[in-house]
Amino acid sequence: MRLIYFLLIGLSISVSGQMRYPTGVINVNTAVGGIVEQIQPDKAPALNALYLFENWVPATFIIRNDLGAFENPIRYDILNHQIEIKDGTALKVLEGNFIESLNFKSPRGDGENVFIITNNAFEQPTSYPIGAYEVLNEGDANLLKYYTFERFEAGYNPALDVGAKEPRLERKSEYYIMSNRVPTLLxxxxxxxxxxxxxxxxxxxxxxxxxxxxxxxxxxxxxxxxxxxxxx
Known part of the structure; x- marks a missing residue:
């Protein structure tokens, strides 16, 4: 996929999941400017979460600034832009902005899903919604699918006993066409x-x-x- 090679050429990853980085135990806690707990072993998953897929999915993900590449079962939380990671018996959480890319086999059975992250993939990342964008095709022009959500507030009427008692979130998606690292919302x-x-x-x-x-x-x-x- 030319887009992925272009974006991640310095990271030595292809859409097949092959990589030059060694994989190993997730234990990354250093960053420019001091100690930062980027992957937090003791952090519980968000109570208010909306997952791309409910099931745990085997995935390859790369941490930006050449801090490592890992293969673990994950769940991507759209609402909080973070991934929950199974590392042995531990559950760890990695904030989405530390991720360069996600590459996992889809539980839908339709092959691999390759995601690029806003702050690393686009020419002007602050102009677009924060999150992970699925790359749906190969080539110089790319169709991107951005997964987001819509919030519906509770609207229960006790007098009539109708309406939702609890607020809810529903998944939704938007499409972009991108060339030269500049996406355009359709x-x-x-x-x-x-x-x-x-x-x-x-x-x-x-x-x-x-x-x-x-x-x-x-x-x-x-x-x-x-x-x-x-x-x-």
């Missing part, structure tokens, strides 16, 4: 998505129509971006 309407893509890649509008691609469908949107990479 609009929510089909018409605006096509207009935006055509403004960046002249003529793609006609190709979308002739192939009857539905740009609101993830699989068809990947077809559009793959066409851009192969033909434009």
């Amino acid at each position: 609009p929510t309407s089909k018409k605006k998505i096509i207009e935006l893509l055509n403004s960046k890649y002249s003529g793609i509008k006609e190709t979308i129509k002739s192939n009857r691609w539905n740009v609101k469908d993830e699989a068809d949107l990947k077809q559009v971006v793959n066409y851009i990479n192969n033909n434009m």
Whole structure:
């Protein structure tokens, strides 16, 4: 995947999970400016958490500033932008901003999932939501899927005995198209998505129509971006 090689060339990792760094026990606690407990063995997982996948997933993750690469079962917490790590019998928590990349086999059974992190992947990271972005395709133009959430407050009416008694969180996702480390958020309407893509890649509008691609469908949107990479 050219994007991953470009972003992580100094880290010597590929999407296959092969790496030059030695893997081992997670025990990283030094940083520029003093001692920082980056991985906290005694820190419990967040009480208010929303996981990308509920199950523990084998993963390879790299800690930024060349502090190491590790292979452990993890859960990624979207709400708090952190990963919970099983290290033997211990449970450890690593803040998301210390991570360069995540690469794990999807429990959905659809191959590997490669994630890049905001502060390491983008030209101007402060312009975009903090978190992990899944890379959905290979090539110079990349379709990214950002996992976020929506909060619904409790709205219980005791007189009518209706409504939710507790607030809840629901997963949601947004799509970006990225080239040269600059992502562009895709609009929510089909018409605006096509207009935006055509403004960046002249003529793609006609190709979308002739192939009857539905740009609101993830699989068809990947077809559009793959066409851009192969033909434009």
